[in-house]
């Protein structure tokens with residue numbers, strides 16, 4: 001098999017998505033640490049790999065790929081891991097929740113996470129924090145409704161790429177200090193994944 005390098009910092013949840021996927025498949029890889037405050041992805045060397053100046057990027061035997069969801073799907077498919085089902089409907093369900101996590105659930109939290117978790121003084125507008133938390137909470141309630149029905153896993157009653165992406169989102173929710181509504185089904189899903197070796201590695205103490 002080709003040598004695999006994952007470029008990115010493990011503090012990024014998009015990088016964790018890829019590392020968790022690779023770990024679960026059992027892939028050996030090298031981690032080149034890129035991303036602020038370590039190595040600036042706007043350096044020319046990095047921009048040649050990803051013109052978006054964002055992590056993660058993988059180089060798999062010379063094949064370069066960016067976008068965390070695309071990388072997860074590629075690794076799962078290439079190594080036939082079962083984390084991305086082959087049945088079209090089962091696969092679409094996994095894809096639906098992965099896409100929702102990246103495009104609907106995550107963007108609203110940005111301001112609140114910078115303010116309350118990162119404590120970045122540039123994010124201090126109370127109205128914007130409240131708006132960010134309100135929109136984030138709407139997404140998390142949608143997830144609660146789904147998991148209350150679906151049970152232990154996000155899709156198809158078994159572990160998939162969607163569980164990785166969603167658990168990492170929930171981790172951010174848990175790690176950000178504010179008054180949260182109770183979401184018992186979401187928490188049960190999160191705790192179950194946190195109990196796995198990869199869950200401990202990517203959502204344990206000291207990994208906000």
Ligand SMILES: N[C@@H](CCC(=O)N[C@@H](CS)C(=O)NCC(=O)O)C(=O)O
Nearest residue numbers: 012013014035036054055056067068
């Ligand atoms: N849609 C992209 C988003 C990637 C992204 O937002 N990466 C952030 C970290 S989570 C980044 O590279 N920030 C700049 C940095 O770390 O220096 C993906 O899912 O891969």
